[in-house]
Amino acid sequence: MEQAATVSGFLAPQGARVPFFSQAAGFTELWPRVEPLLREVVDRGKFSHGPLVAALERALASWTGARHVIGVNSGTDALAILLRATGVGPGAEVVVPAFSFFATASAVVHAGARPVFADVDPLSHALDPDAAAAAVTRRTRALLPAHLFCQTADLGALTEVAERYALTLVEDSAEAIGMRWDGVHAGLVGAGGVLSFFPTKTLGALGDAGAVITDDDRVAETAAALRHHGRFGATVDDFPAISTESAVPGLNSKMDDIQAAVLLAKLGTLDTAITRRARLALRYTERLVGCPGVRRLPTLVRRDVDTTPVFYVYLVEVDHRDSLVRYLAAHGVETEVYYPRPLPLQPAFAHLGHRRGEFPRAEKACACAVALPLYPDLADDDVDRVCELVRAFYGGGGA
Template sequence: MISPTRSTERSTEESETEPPVPFFTQAGTFTECWPDISRHLNGLFDRGKFSHGKQVALLEKALAEYTGARHVVAVNSGTDALVLLLRACGIEPGDEVVVPAFSFVASASSVALARGKPVFADIDPETYALDPASAEAAVTPRTRAIMPVHLFWQLADMDALGALAGRHGLKVVEDSAEAIGMRWNGVHAGRLGHGGVLSFFPTKTLGALGDAGAVLTDDPEIAERVAILRHHGRMGRTVDHIAGISNLSGASGTNSKMDDIQASVLLGKLPRLDAAIACRAELAAAYTERLRDVPGVLRLPTVARRGPGTEPVFYVYVIEVERRDQLVDHLTRAGVGTEVYYPTPLHLQPCFAGLGHRRGDFPHAEAACERTVALPFHPDLALTEVERVCDTVRRFYTGAAA
């Protein structure tokens, strides 16, 4: 039987000072989940098939039940999920896909890896998601899809973006990597367009022990194409099916199968997902209450007014502040971990320099990159630690910092 260990001893030096508040940890979560995880792992070791096996199939079924998706295809990362979904939606060399300028690089690099061309648009400063008006202005005769990215705690405006796609005959590919549990009028993220993705990177709301991802879709043809592409173009052991699949002719598959070890971890954690989401909501409310009147804090998370059944899920707690980099230094010296999402907008990244963008092209994205910072946020976080983080932020802006 595998068993995790967690040291409770601290050095004399550590005991004389406040322990650090890490940006992320899941040590406590794993201790709680371990009996279920080990049960899945032990069954896996007994069978001896560690990739693309029974545990993966069980996870796909469980995720389909949780999200309501007709089809879930497990792959080895959220990035691969985006690439394979774009390819399965028929993106061909030179096809344009509109993506927000404020996101993780995979949102745009996945388009390039699928042989398309990312075309950037600005964000809505309230939701940090793709702005429908800016997205529509970016549409050209070569545009084939738009990619809303559901960032941080809420969905993009899927009514407006869906209407935009309908007017121009575009596919909607959701980068819902952060959005497990989020719903729009009762429909889970990733099911509001032609397909979406989930990432199970360890820091995600449902995190594995390493990289893992999945494609969600209600379209059986897209699901079949993704399933073929993830396994070297094979449905079985030896036969390459790609040449006979519409929109995939001439393409080759790849090796993007999910490991059963990661599926076992996720199966052990999934039954506690709703409780973890509720815990995150409580932590977010605690942060908001304590930071509401702090000078220098420019914007706290707000939930855009949407229809009934639209549910936010706090993946991270991001605020906008004055003198962001100095605040980060101050928090670091106080032992408080932070993360900046994202220090450079995508249109100014060196890898996309060939697209010819300049500073000022997407002002809302650029402002978010300069002012946002994520504070420690995870189900293992204690309210006393939230208090300490907020007190440290307040001291910085009130001049009480040492």
């Protein structure tokens, strides 16, 4: 699995396992839709940045309502490219949450800027608007909230902060496909956002892939150039030649047509997958509510506008988290820790001089949060088994 997330091992027989993630059954059903698309890729001999990528970009634009979708080779690249395309560069500071996937902060570094950390809201686990405002300096150029687990950050309050200080709002919406704020898809409230198609995501490929989404023509044009060696005006039919001139230092971050083929096929089942995830999350909640030792179940924060949650991860906060993880692993249930260490305390950012205690809400989440299995292939009986084991752990004094 991605990031500094920790995946528990498993000691039970293979047949008794509840994996943290699997798409084996679903992909078997999907294969008849995928196979002809893959054959088309092989027959054409255009494996990267080809017509299926263009078709996926159009389909995602229609599904999300985005004016522009730019396919790239990972969600991390998408975020770094988006930041550069919105003008973030050397000498700039970007306010980011202290609790998120590592790429939220590393993308800022790859754009040549400096991440400035702020604490998070204890319910949504997203960037806290007041903490973000307090972190703004004269060098701050952007706010970068991350939408985590099942809901967006407070985009209303964060937009107000951005407007107050003349900052660009850029969204790390990598986990947020399907989430909406007042009818607007996540990533499109600010200057732009990103999508990750890492296999475990709500819309997952068979490897790494990502996209930039934006309604801004100039941001889209620049992002498209940056993904393709800095070539403005390059289309999916262009192949980079040695003699090609580049206007800006870009990357080779083009999406593979093989991943585009898989994603095009899966996009037709995305609404069904989102509904299934919601039903599984509700089943977890019904069976874990009131469980001793479970401090907090996923809490959807009420906003002043209509919002659309999507359960990518079912995250609970618990007592004796690490012991629970080992207990579940011993009984064949895999889990993931989101996230083991706050971003400011990652070794890569040690030079910024942060110490424990500076970001108490992020640090608390890192100490007690754990994700339980949640994906469309997961059976109802598997959810019941996981919940029975959690209750047995706390009821039996397993800590």
